[in-house]
Amino acid sequence: MTHSPSRRAAAQRMLGGLALLGGGALWPWQAAQAQFRVEIAGVGAxxxxxxxxxxxxxxxxxxxxxxxxxxxxxxxxxxxxxxxxxxxxxxxxxxxxxxxxxxxxxxxxxxxxxxxxxxxxxxxxxxxxxxxxxxxxxxxxxxxxxxxxxxxxxxxxxxxxxxxGDPGVFSTRIAYVSKAGARHTLVVADADGEGAQAPLTISQPIISPAWSPDGQRLAYVSFEGGKPVVVVQEVSTGRRRVVAGFKGSNSAPAWSPDGRQLAVTLSRDGGSQLYLIGADGQGLQRVTQSSAIDTEAAWSPDGRALYFVSDRGGAPQIYTVPASGGQPRRVTFTGGYNISPAISPDGRHMAYISQVDAGYRLHLMELASGKVTPLTDTRDDESPSFAPNSKLIIYATRAQGRDVLMTTSLDGRIKARLATSQADVREPVWGPFLHPARR
The missing domain is CATH 3.40.50.10070 (TolB, N-terminal domain)
Structure with a gap:
């Protein structure tokens, strides 16, 4: 497989995070350097x-x-x-x-x-x-x-x-990864980008952050020990533990809807395959059995199925498989290169990245009908994540030579750019509602 240089994060996930980098030190909890301004384009109908x-x-x-x-x-x-x-x-x-x-x-x-x-x-x-x-x-x-x-x-x-008539998401939080020089920072911020905090800063990459359903923990992949491992960190205290540090690569964590398990990609038995592991690092179960690269799992809202990326057909496409294992079923048929699935909390839509000509653009699929709608005309989109009300998608792209974050409505009419002045930002993920009664 070949990848555009702008597809760094997705390439690391597809290859199981095999790009190893040098050592670094853990920085204490600190306020993030960058603040956001919001640029809005478009209006609703x-x-x-x-x-x-x-x-x-x-x-x-x-x-x-x-x-x-x-x-x-x-x-x-x-x-x-x-x-x-x-x-x-x-x-x-x-x-x-x-x-x-x-x-x-x-x-x-x-x-x-x-x-x-x-x-x-x-x-x-x-x-x-x-x-x-x-x-x-x-x-x-x-x-x-x-x-x-x-x-x-x-x-x-x-x-x-x-x-x-729909719940608002202004009081929710986002997480993303910021890169300034050799410094990689995991950042948590309000949905408008303000109030940013940095629970982790290291000199090696951090990729694939994922919120727990209760909004109290983040799982992510850290390279700080010289190899990719999956870490779970409590947001409020900074307490962290490695939950998947097997031989080979450990990557692409995704929380189950009940918060008890993570779907991860491991190469411990050879090629990159999907596994389930408890949030405490116990109870490993293999889900897929193939000679292909299977990665980037995303759960269905009911916890019964996983959507994932596989090159088992010769090029990356999105498939679904029961979370308990079984025969995968292909989901994407439009386009020859489709990655990074994200399922809306209401279960109606899947956002993903599709290669169009030489670029990578955000697309939306209505899961019931299979109807696909392109949402952007940019060339370097990656890492889509739904707001908890299923009405907006946050994603990363490039503008004026820098990595930036954007949000878009499901029809693509309303877009907002969250732009920092001091660092590239990527790998955004939208957190859950903070008040359970409003789910």
Whole structure:
């Protein structure tokens, strides 16, 4: 198999991570260097007009609550923001709804942010249905200063769900790998790229990060010991352990939906094949039995099947197999080179990378019908991952000679670029909902 230079991560996964690099040291938990700016292109087929003003007393708190909410909603491409900062609005008084209806607003957000004597902050808001002339009722979030951004994201999630019917993902997190010179960093950030933290920095590659279903752990492949091994790390504490360090290569971890197992690619018995292993590193089970390279497993949401990449037909294509083992079935037939499957949490779609001419582009398959839709016109896409509400996909690509992260809607109409100024970024993965009740 041959690979474009931009396909570094996918090539390492397809070859079982056999490119060995030199030694390095583990850095302590630290704040990530790079911060993000968001560039949005495109809008949804329809946009909901919503008026948002500054929260009362917002100037007395360390985070611009209303601006964070606006940025979240704008990034979705589904909302048209009307500026209400000139109006004196808060959560307690009834706003002049007929005036806002005449300005074209369907909804209006009012709120307040009050410092409390114990150092916490009381953030209150109310969403008004301008057309019906009704308020949703006041909601109060009492949080510490360090949780104010998260409170703003939760408010944006609530608005998104009330106005679209789908759960918002603004309060979720992403993980990705950043590379600056010889330094490779595993980064965890809010879904808007802010609040970035670096649980691991080493001088060898880190590839294939994967979130556990509870959002508390990350599995990834580390080369820091001179060979690729699968590591599971607790995000909050930094505690880590090798769960697959067999002879040969250990790569491409994927969590089972119940969080008890990982699907991994191992070459311990010869060629790269799929195995299941417990999250504690116990109970190894072989899934595929072939002389081909089988790798990049992705679970179905019900945990009954694995989707994976294999060159058993002569070139990389995507197959599916029961998680308990059995006869694989080919899934992709359009294009001669298809890799990196990601299954939407609702089980309806598969995102993957397909070679088109000399480039690699993000595609979407409707699993029930097999219908395939190209989502991008770029040439170096890789590593797709679905948002937990199944409405967006994050992926890596190249722009102006650098690796960057993008999100796209499932129809490809709305794209947002998360661009850093100090490092290349790749291998993004979107974390689960942080609040189980909202799954």
């Amino acid at each position: 329809t946009q909901i007009p919503i008026a948002i003003g500054a929260f009362r007393d917002e100037g007395r708190i360390p985070q611009p609550i209303s601006r964070i909410i606006k940025a979240d909603l704008e990034r979705s491409g589904l909302f048209r923001i009307l500026d209400a900062t000139a109006d004196r609005l808060d959560d307690t008084s009834r706003p002049p709804l007929p005036d806002w209806r005449s300005k074209g607003a369907d909804a209006l957000l009012t709120g307040s942010a009050t410092p409390l004597a114990d150092g916490r902050f009381d953030v209150r808001y109310q969403l008004w249905d301008v057309l019906k002339g009704q308020g949703s009722g006041i909601v109060s979030l009492v949080v510490m200063a360090g949780d104010l951004r998260q409170a703003a994201h939760r408010i944006a999630d609530d608005i998104y769900q009330r106005l679209t």
